[in-house]
Amino acid sequence: MSNIVVIGAGQAGASLVGKLRSEGFEGEITLLGAETGPPYQRPALSKAYLLGEMERERLFLRPREWYEGNDINLRTGTRAVSVDPASKTVTLEGDEVLSYDHLAFTTGSHPRTLPAAIGGELEGVFTVRDLADADALKPEFAAGRRLLVIGGGYIGLEAAAVAAKMGLQVILVEMAGRILQRVAAPETSDFFRTLHSGHSVDIREGVGLERLVGEDRVTGAVLSDGSEIEVDFAIVGVGIYPATVLAQNAGVTCDNGIVTDAFGRTSDPHIWAAGDCATLEWNGSQIRLESVGNAIDQAEIVAQNMLGAEKTYTPKPWFWSDQYDTKLQIAGLNLGYTDVVTRETGDARSHWYYRDDTLIAVDAMNDPRNYMVGKRLIEAGKSPAPSVIADPETDMKALLKS
Incomplete structure (x- = not known):
């Protein structure tokens, strides 16, 4: 394999090409982005950037020079119009055609x-x-x-x-x-x-x-x-939907996103997907995770698997939101929760989601310590009794050792 094309120059695309190089891939990498600037972080757009607290340059994940220095052909202001899996080619606006050995969709999503x-x-x-x-x-x-x-x-x-x-x-x-x-x-x-x-x-x-x-x-x-x-x-602000038109037109299986297996591979063995546009396997079903953490982690696993690693991707969902002086941090997925337990310590507050007796998610408001404890408990498969979580006298760190 000597030629990889990545369509979509957002968080997932930037993470994927960076991981390819750090894993030692020496072939040609092309990263296509429809926007004119290099890949940037999106969460700050509705927060610090709108407030005027962050300059445009600080949004960029890496300066354009980084891509040049790592021999990554970053083509901004460039839109792919079709993908032909049979000939392994991508056609761009203006009818330029690129060939690929492997291709990744990191096309993200669109606002409704x-x-x-x-x-x-x-x-x-x-x-x-x-x-x-x-x-x-x-x-x-x-x-x-x-x-x-x-x-x-x-x-x-x-x-x-x-x-x-x-x-x-x-x-x-x-x-x-x-x-x-x-x-x-x-x-x-x-x-x-x-x-x-x-x-x-x-x-x-x-x-x-x-x-x-x-x-x-x-x-x-x-x-x-x-x-x-x-x-x-x-x-x-009524939600987003995955950017799947290119994949659908190429005959790649899509269902509320580009369907991928545990390795990030699509229905075409030479095409992969990561980030908001992709569905992934989770507890026996296909879901999409709309988060920076997933975009990074999934893209990096895909990069390794493009190079033959065959690593399965097990997501560790986490999200955040900043509103006024409150930072909300979320660990896990609350799908199918049956009970919610509240823990309050001073100005910090957290809500712990249980599905029957199993801890599945935590919402933490200005409570980074309990967020980290909850995240680690969920990842370790540990579920303290709800009464223990609600007790303000509980030593939360000690729960990680039990």
Whole structure:
């Protein structure tokens, strides 16, 4: 094998090509990215970058010179339009054709948008997914302006926190019965509802968007409860979907993502996938993990397996979110939880998810020590009794030795 092409220059793509070189691969590596800049970190876009606390250059995972120095052909502003597995070629815009011995999709995901019929194409309606989105949003964040956030997931809440800190008037609507309903327990939803309310964010749960109004630019919104509000701009945070069109058109098996096996290999033995675009095996089913940690870990395993390592990938899910002065850290997956135990020590708080008697996940708010304990317990397959976790006198570190 002498030629590897990686499509998608995000966190997973950058991690994959870096690992190929560190593992001693000496062949040709091409990393294709549709955006004009080198790979960068996305989580900061809706936090420090919007706040003006992080410069553009600090977003970059590595300077462009690093890729040159490691003989990685980083081609930014370059979009792949098709992949032909039979001839092992990738066709780019402009009809240039690249050949490959092995190819990896690290194409990430796209934000869900609003239909044009309800005002989704009006000026002043934004998503927060890439650097161009954040740059377009920055001028909108001026004290006193009125922002409507549509969606009460982590992206929506993070954007609301930034806006509130900058003195904007913020209304957040969530169609479900509570914010974070899809991803967290009621206890975590309650914590963040209280946090945002304390910063004057108007959270309206069980209320959806009927339509945005305005001539060319959004000026208001009609909500599902019949209320009408005036807004200066809107942010849509209603989820993402995997970028699978190239893979699907190439005949690669996809099902809510590009389906991979335990090694990161797709239905084509010469094509691999990692990151937000890929599904992976987890407890007998295929899931997608939308996180930086998974993008890095899965991509690095794929790089090793491209070189013949045959290492299975066992994900260790972890996530985080920064809102105001609160850092939420999440370990594990709470899928199918039956009980939640709360632990409070001073200003620190954590919620521990159990499926019957098994500890499966932890949400930790300003509680890094218990987050690390919980993460290690989950990875080790240890499940202390819920009463032990809830007891403020419990020596949590001692649980790791039991």
